[in-house]
Amino acid sequence: MEKMRVRFAPSPTGPFHIGGARSALFNWLLAKKTGGDFVLRIEDTDRERSSQESEDNIKAALKWLGMDWNEGIDVGGAYGPYKQTERLETYRQYAQQLVAAGKAYYCYCSDEELEAQRQAFTDKGETPRYAGVCSNLTPEQQAELAAQGRKPTIRFKVPANQDIVIADLVRGNVVFESNGIGDFVIVKSDGIPTYNFAVVIDDALMKITHVIRAEEHLSNTPRQVLIYQALQLPLPVFGHISLILGKDRTKMSKRHGATSVDQYRQLGYLPQALVNFLALLGWAPSGEQELFSTAELIQEFSMEHVAKNPAVFDVDKLNWINQQYIRALNPEEYCTWSMPYVIAAGYATEQESPERLAWLKKVILMSQEYITYLSQVPEQISMYFTDEFEFENAEAQAVLQEDTATAVIELFLEKLQAAETLEAAAVQQALKATVKETKLGGKKVYMPIRVALTGNMHGPDLTQIIPLFGLNRTIERINGSMKKI
């Protein structure tokens, strides 16, 4: 069988959206699954809106998500260049070929004239389209219009009365009527091709076998098919994947929260978790499994299980998935992932002594069970970095006002000071001894100690917290609280 060649062809015009990452992922998974090629092409014909920054951002995001491309921008390949503004001569030649064959023509209509034509259709209650004014100009008429200083566009001549059938991998057969499509611009007056033209030339010359992209391009596809036919180029297989909706079933937008890959990276979602989540946006695995390693995704993914109905972006599900991946990190990995956030919060620097680094790691690990994404780490461990704190509420404060609280605290501190180390086992020992000697129930012992030490009624085990504060800070914090009572 012919080798599968798929591509991701972003326009570098802004933040890299989650939807773009999902399209890239589906293509990448197909290439990996079939041993095919994954091509990265930059569609930068919108010169005003395209930027190098956006291109760099897309490439960095793809790399961060683990989607390497084996052909395309930066890495090269047999069908380059892979940036559309570097391919203008190629588009020009194909446009000329269409003009020479009478399948495209120069259009000299000004913007005002086009607007008037549109208005005329609207007035008749018809869908506006190009009226064909310039479709049959004689060379003399063309010369005259050119002499007026008009710069022509090139329009594709849409054949009349043709059904264009797209056998879409996701949507089945989709039929468009050519009569509904006016002659459309393929080259703008500045010589830059339009998307619909450049994409066909590129996909054909780059020997792309499958065009898997977002549903919003389905309506462009009949125009593209007409160009393939006019140039007698082989058609790729098309597959248009559904829109991504927010939980309220409206199109995913900034109102729904973070929409760019970079925002999720900064919030501290793990790339593997995001990939896992993106794969499930539209693709439904056959079983109940929700967590997939990349290797499993490559094995399981198939276009047959890509749904026609819109995918709903469920951030709770993303959070759940991310939590599972975070909890599965080993201590070393978890610390490595968390450290940039801890540094950004001012709790650590790039250069720490081995002792403090060892302490920092233990502190960081205290947060692993409690966070959803990594930017929550600093808040979760903030108490280790300051000895100023308040009681979380009146209830907490009341714990220290109970008759037995002072005696419990005094006895516990005595035991702690007498201990040889301050390891978890020693703290446990001191707690047990305090329970025994005061003859109080566990809670009457643990709670005042916890509140005096942290201000809170809940949190990780005292046997974990106290060794991290060390003896002096533990005593100072507890005594400080008792003074406030």
Ligand code: GLU
């Ligand atoms: N440059 C187009 C976009 O970013 C790509 C469309 C396509 O994949 O054909 O939407």
